[in-house]
Amino acid sequence: MSMPSEPYEGQAPDPGDRDRREATGGDWVIPAIALAFTTYYLISIQDLVWEAKIAAVFVAVMLYLLIGIFALQTVFGLKRGMLRIDFSTLWENGPLFRIRVLLFGLAVASVAALPWLGFTLSTFGFLLAAFLWLERMPPKTAVITAGALALSGYILFIAILRTAFPMGPFELAVRAVTGI
Amino acid sequence: MEPSLGFVAELFAHALSYWWLILIATTIGIIIGAMPGFGSANTIIMLLPFTLAVDVDVAMIFMVSLFCASQSGGGITSILLNIPGNGGSAATCLDGYPMAKKGLGQQALVLSFVASQVGGMVTAGMSIFLLPYMAKLAYYLHSVEMVVIVLFGITLIASIASENMLKGLIAGGLGLLIGAIGADHIYSTPRATFGFLELYDGVPLIPVLIGVFAISEALIMMESRSVLSEEGLQVVRRAGWKETLEGIKWAFQRTWLMIWTAIVGLIIGIVPGAGASIAAFVAYQQARLYSKRPEKFGTGIPEGVIAPESSNNGCASGDLIPLLVIGVPGGTTAAVMMIVMTYHGVQLGPRLFIQTPELGYGVFVTMLVAYGVMLFTTLPLTRYISKLILIPTAVLAPIIIAFTMVGSFAPRGYMFDLWLTLLFGVIGYICRRTGYNVVAILIGVILGPLLEANVMRALRISGNDPLVFFSSPVANILWALLAISLFVPTFVQWRKNRQARSTPSKTAEAI
Amino acid sequence: MFSKGMTRRGFLATGGAAAAAFGAPAVARSQGAAFPSDNIQVLVPTGEGGGVDQAARAFTRVWAKHLGANFEYSYFPGASGQVGYEVFIGKREANAYNLLFGNIGPEMIMYATQNVKYKYPEDIMYFGAIDSDDSVIWVATNSKFKTINDLVEEGKKREITLSTSRLPHPSTIGALALADATGMKVRMIPYGGGGPARAAAITGEVDGCATFLSSSLGLSEQARFLTVFNDKNRAPDLTNNAPPINEALGTKLPTLSGQRAWAIHRSVAEKYPDRLKKLTDTMKTVFDDPEYKTVAEKAGTPWEFIQYADAAACDASAKEFAELAKQYKTLLSAGK
Structure with a gap:
C-alpha cells in the first residue's frame, strides 16, 4: 500500500480476527478492471500501424503477465489455505459502507442535477444533504453553512474565475439583477 | 554574457520597488496553486487585459511572481488533504499527508514552503549567473535522454509499491495504459477512447488526479470523525508558533537536499515539454535513493516533502530558460508569457540578453524577490491553515467533493470530466481499500504519455533503430545512473539483510 | 427533514447577498435586440x-x-x-x-x-x-545546409529528418511532395507542438524544421530559412531572402499556405x-x-x-x- 499510514492498514476493523487466513476477493476488482481494459485497448488499436500500437502492446503484455502471476498466487494461496475468499475489504463494515454510498450517491445526484440547477444550487443541495444526514447538523446551522459555502463557491469560481458551469436558476437570477 | 553584480543589484532594487505587486501576485498564485484544476496559465490568460495594458517589466514581474507562487501553493492541499493542487505536487502527498495525519501538518507546510522558496531562490540565482551554460543543456537533452529521465520517475512505481510489489506494478501498469488513451504521438490517431470525443486528447489529468486522490480520500476519511489520529489531534490542538519554527529548523537541517533537488528540477525544467510533475517524481525517487533511511519514505518524513517541493519550484526557473534564451516556451505558462512579451515587442532568444538584458535577467531577479516575499507571507499562515484538518470528516468530505469537482470541470468545461472524476473516485476507493497504490496509477498516467512520445520520436528519428537509445554519451551516463539507482538499494538491502536477517521482504523494492 | 420555507429563505438570503455584493449596474439582456446582444x-x-x-x-x-x-x-x-x-x-x-x-x-x-x-x-x-502564412523549411544557423539544394543533395544520400508540430500539416505535405519531386528521402518527426518542434531543430536533434513561417520569425538569427512553399517570398527581409521552392529547384509544387x-x-x-x-x-x-x-x-x-x-x-x-x-x-x- 502506498501511503503507509493510510487507514487501510492500521485503523480498519479487521474482520479476519476470527480467521487467520488473509482475505482475498476484493483485491481482484482492480486486476479485473485492468484485464478488461487491456483487452479493450488491444482490440481498439488492431487496425493501426505499429507506431501507434507498440507502447500499448508492451504495457498490455506486462499487465497480462502480472495479472497472471497474481492469479497463480491467489490460486496457490487458496489451495494451501493461506487465503480465504472474502469481499468485505471493499466495504469494511455495513454502517460505514452505507455512509460512503450515501455520500457518493449525493455526489452523483448533484452532478446529474448540475445542468438544470447550476453550480450554486446543486452545490448547496449536496452540502446541505450531506451536513444533515452525515454530520446530523441542526437544520439551521446546516442551511447557513451550506449556503455560505455555496455562495462563496459562486463568488470565487463563477463570478471571479469565470468557470463555465451551466447556468441554473440562481446564476440566471443574479445575472438578471446584476448583469454578472 | 554574465551580468555584473552591480547590474543585478539594480534589477533587484527595481523588483523590490514593486513589492506590493509581487505581494498581490504571489497571494493570487498561492491560492490558485492550491486549488486543483486551476493554475498559473489559466489565471494569467484571464488577466491578459491587465498584463497587456501595463509596461512590459511590470507585466513580467506580475506573471513571474504568480507563476512561482502557484508552484509553491500546490503542496498545501497535498499535505493537509492528500489532494495535490497540480501534477507537480502529487509526489508531495506521499510524505506530506502522513505527516499531517500524525499531527505534523504545520511542520509539513513549513517544510513545503521553505523547500519551495529556497529551491526557487537557489535555481533563480543560478539561472542569473549560469544562464548561458544552462541554455546549452537543451542541446544535450533530446528525446533519447528524456526517455531515461522519465524512466527515473517511472521506477518510482516500484519503490513506493514496495509493500506489495505485484499490486503496485499492476496499478502502475494500469496507469500507464490509462495514460496511453487518446491520440498516438506520431499520427494523432485516437486510441481506446470508448468513442468519447472527450478522451481523444488523452485522459485529462486533473479529473484523474481529483478522482483518485480527492474523491476517494473523501470516501475513505468517513471512517473516523477526524483525519487525524487521536494522538495527532492532541498535537494539532496544542500547536502554536513553536511548530512553525520547528519546521524551519527541520528544513534547514536538510539544506543540501533542498539545493540539489531544486537543481534536478531546474535541469528537467529546461527541457521543453517536460514539467513539474516529472521533476517532482524524479527528485523524490532520487532523494529516497540517496537517503540513509529510504525505508522511512512514505511514512511521513521531512525529506519526502522537501524533495518534490524544492524540485517543482526549481523546475519553474528551468521552464523559463528555453523561452528566454531560445524563444521557445517550455510549458503552458511560458507560452502565455510569450504572448505578453511579443505583444510588447520584446525580442526573445539570444537577442533578448543583448537588447533588453534588464528583462531577461529581470525575470530571475523577480523570482528571487517573489520567493523572498513569500517566505514572509506564507510561513505565518501555516499555523492557521494547518487547523483546516480539525474540521470533522463528515463536514470536510462533502466540502472536498463539492469544491474539487469544480477543479475537474474548470479546465475544459466538459460535464464528461465530472463523471470521469466520479468514476476515478470509485477506482481510487477500490484501490485504497484493496491495497493498490493510487500514486502508482497516477505516475503511470502522468509519465506514460511522456515516455511513449519520447520513445516513438527517438525511434522515428533514428529510422527505427533501437540502438538509438544508447547512441549519445549523455544518455549512456543517464542509463548508468539509472542502473545504479536500481541496483545500489538492492545491494545495500542485501548486505543489511545478511547482517541483520530481520527485514527479508525489502529486497524486492529496488526492482 | 427541514421545511421548504427554510430553503426558500436560504435562497432568498443568498440571492440578496449576491446582489448586494455586486453593486454592478443591472444590464437588461433583451432577447430581441440587434445582433450581437451578447458576447x-x-x-x-x-x-x-x-x-x-x-x-x-x-x-x-x-x-x-x-x-x-x-x-x-x-x-x-x-x-x-x-x-x-x-x-x-x-x-x-x-x-x-x-x-x-x-x-x-x-x-x-x-x-x-x-x-x-x-x-x-x-x-x-x-x-x-x-x-x-507560408510553409517553410528552415535549419539552425550553425547547420551545414546553406541552401535548399544542399539539403536535397544530402537527402539523396541519407534520410533527412525534419521536425513538425504534427503530421497532418501543410508543411509536412510540402516536405513530402518535395521528396517525391526530387528523389530525396525525408522523415517527418512530429513533436506535438510548434515550440518543441522548433527547439528540436535549433538544438540539433533533427536536420531542420518544416512549419509555417510566422511562428518561426521570433527565432531571428538562430534559424536559416531555406525555402518558402509559395511562388514568391513575401517577407524576404525576415527570411534571409530564402528562394521560393519551385524557383530554386525547378519543381512544380503547389502553394502550401495556412x-x-x-x-x-x-x-x-x-x-x-x-x-x-x-x-x-x-x-x-x-x-x-x-x-x-x-x-x-x-x-x-x-x-x-x-x-x-x-x-x-x-x-x-x-x-x-x-x-x-x-x-x-x-x-x-x-x-x-
Whole structure:
C-alpha cells in the first residue's frame, strides 16, 4: 500500500480476527478492471500501424503477465489455505459502507442535477444533504453553512474565475439583477 | 554574457520597488496553486487585459511572481488533504499527508514552503549567473535522454509499491495504459477512447488526479470523525508558533537536499515539454535513493516533502530558460508569457540578453524577490491553515467533493470530466481499500504519455533503430545512473539483510 | 427533514447577498435586440498561447470595436484539431454567437485523414480568412545546409529528418511532395507542438524544421530559412531572402499556405443570414483599421501576411487541401 499510514492498514476493523487466513476477493476488482481494459485497448488499436500500437502492446503484455502471476498466487494461496475468499475489504463494515454510498450517491445526484440547477444550487443541495444526514447538523446551522459555502463557491469560481458551469436558476437570477 | 553584480543589484532594487505587486501576485498564485484544476496559465490568460495594458517589466514581474507562487501553493492541499493542487505536487502527498495525519501538518507546510522558496531562490540565482551554460543543456537533452529521465520517475512505481510489489506494478501498469488513451504521438490517431470525443486528447489529468486522490480520500476519511489520529489531534490542538519554527529548523537541517533537488528540477525544467510533475517524481525517487533511511519514505518524513517541493519550484526557473534564451516556451505558462512579451515587442532568444538584458535577467531577479516575499507571507499562515484538518470528516468530505469537482470541470468545461472524476473516485476507493497504490496509477498516467512520445520520436528519428537509445554519451551516463539507482538499494538491502536477517521482504523494492 | 420555507429563505438570503455584493449596474439582456446582444464565444481548436490563439486575440481586439461585442475564448486542442471541430459542431449552438477560429490548411488535412464525425462543407463553413502564412523549411544557423539544394543533395544520400508540430500539416505535405519531386528521402518527426518542434531543430536533434513561417520569425538569427512553399517570398527581409521552392529547384509544387480563418456552423447561413452578414461586414472593416496593423504585428504576424479572403476563397482552399491530403493519407495517418 502506498501511503503507509493510510487507514487501510492500521485503523480498519479487521474482520479476519476470527480467521487467520488473509482475505482475498476484493483485491481482484482492480486486476479485473485492468484485464478488461487491456483487452479493450488491444482490440481498439488492431487496425493501426505499429507506431501507434507498440507502447500499448508492451504495457498490455506486462499487465497480462502480472495479472497472471497474481492469479497463480491467489490460486496457490487458496489451495494451501493461506487465503480465504472474502469481499468485505471493499466495504469494511455495513454502517460505514452505507455512509460512503450515501455520500457518493449525493455526489452523483448533484452532478446529474448540475445542468438544470447550476453550480450554486446543486452545490448547496449536496452540502446541505450531506451536513444533515452525515454530520446530523441542526437544520439551521446546516442551511447557513451550506449556503455560505455555496455562495462563496459562486463568488470565487463563477463570478471571479469565470468557470463555465451551466447556468441554473440562481446564476440566471443574479445575472438578471446584476448583469454578472 | 554574465551580468555584473552591480547590474543585478539594480534589477533587484527595481523588483523590490514593486513589492506590493509581487505581494498581490504571489497571494493570487498561492491560492490558485492550491486549488486543483486551476493554475498559473489559466489565471494569467484571464488577466491578459491587465498584463497587456501595463509596461512590459511590470507585466513580467506580475506573471513571474504568480507563476512561482502557484508552484509553491500546490503542496498545501497535498499535505493537509492528500489532494495535490497540480501534477507537480502529487509526489508531495506521499510524505506530506502522513505527516499531517500524525499531527505534523504545520511542520509539513513549513517544510513545503521553505523547500519551495529556497529551491526557487537557489535555481533563480543560478539561472542569473549560469544562464548561458544552462541554455546549452537543451542541446544535450533530446528525446533519447528524456526517455531515461522519465524512466527515473517511472521506477518510482516500484519503490513506493514496495509493500506489495505485484499490486503496485499492476496499478502502475494500469496507469500507464490509462495514460496511453487518446491520440498516438506520431499520427494523432485516437486510441481506446470508448468513442468519447472527450478522451481523444488523452485522459485529462486533473479529473484523474481529483478522482483518485480527492474523491476517494473523501470516501475513505468517513471512517473516523477526524483525519487525524487521536494522538495527532492532541498535537494539532496544542500547536502554536513553536511548530512553525520547528519546521524551519527541520528544513534547514536538510539544506543540501533542498539545493540539489531544486537543481534536478531546474535541469528537467529546461527541457521543453517536460514539467513539474516529472521533476517532482524524479527528485523524490532520487532523494529516497540517496537517503540513509529510504525505508522511512512514505511514512511521513521531512525529506519526502522537501524533495518534490524544492524540485517543482526549481523546475519553474528551468521552464523559463528555453523561452528566454531560445524563444521557445517550455510549458503552458511560458507560452502565455510569450504572448505578453511579443505583444510588447520584446525580442526573445539570444537577442533578448543583448537588447533588453534588464528583462531577461529581470525575470530571475523577480523570482528571487517573489520567493523572498513569500517566505514572509506564507510561513505565518501555516499555523492557521494547518487547523483546516480539525474540521470533522463528515463536514470536510462533502466540502472536498463539492469544491474539487469544480477543479475537474474548470479546465475544459466538459460535464464528461465530472463523471470521469466520479468514476476515478470509485477506482481510487477500490484501490485504497484493496491495497493498490493510487500514486502508482497516477505516475503511470502522468509519465506514460511522456515516455511513449519520447520513445516513438527517438525511434522515428533514428529510422527505427533501437540502438538509438544508447547512441549519445549523455544518455549512456543517464542509463548508468539509472542502473545504479536500481541496483545500489538492492545491494545495500542485501548486505543489511545478511547482517541483520530481520527485514527479508525489502529486497524486492529496488526492482 | 427541514421545511421548504427554510430553503426558500436560504435562497432568498443568498440571492440578496449576491446582489448586494455586486453593486454592478443591472444590464437588461433583451432577447430581441440587434445582433450581437451578447458576447461572442470563440472556440480555438489548438492550445492557448499558440500562434492561432495570438492571431485570434489580435484580430478580436479590434473587431470587438467594430462589431460592438466582446469575445470570450475557450480552447479545445487535441487530435490535430479534431476535438475542437467536433465540440464546435456537436455541442455549440448554431446561433452566430459561437465562432471557431482555426487554420484551414492543417485542419482540412486533419479532416481528410482522420475518422471525423462531421462533414465539410455541410456542417461548417469558413466565412473569412484573415491571413495567409507560408510553409517553410528552415535549419539552425550553425547547420551545414546553406541552401535548399544542399539539403536535397544530402537527402539523396541519407534520410533527412525534419521536425513538425504534427503530421497532418501543410508543411509536412510540402516536405513530402518535395521528396517525391526530387528523389530525396525525408522523415517527418512530429513533436506535438510548434515550440518543441522548433527547439528540436535549433538544438540539433533533427536536420531542420518544416512549419509555417510566422511562428518561426521570433527565432531571428538562430534559424536559416531555406525555402518558402509559395511562388514568391513575401517577407524576404525576415527570411534571409530564402528562394521560393519551385524557383530554386525547378519543381512544380503547389502553394502550401495556412489560412487562419473564422468559421461558423453552415446552418447559420440559412437561419441567420443577417447575423452572418453583420459578422462578415464588420470583419472586413478590421483590415482598414490602423490599430489592427499594430496589434497584428505585436502578435507576431508580419503585415505582409495579413490578407482577407472571403468565404468562397476559403472554401476553394479548404477543398484543395482535402484533395492534397488524400494523396498522402497513408503517410499521414495511423490507419492501415
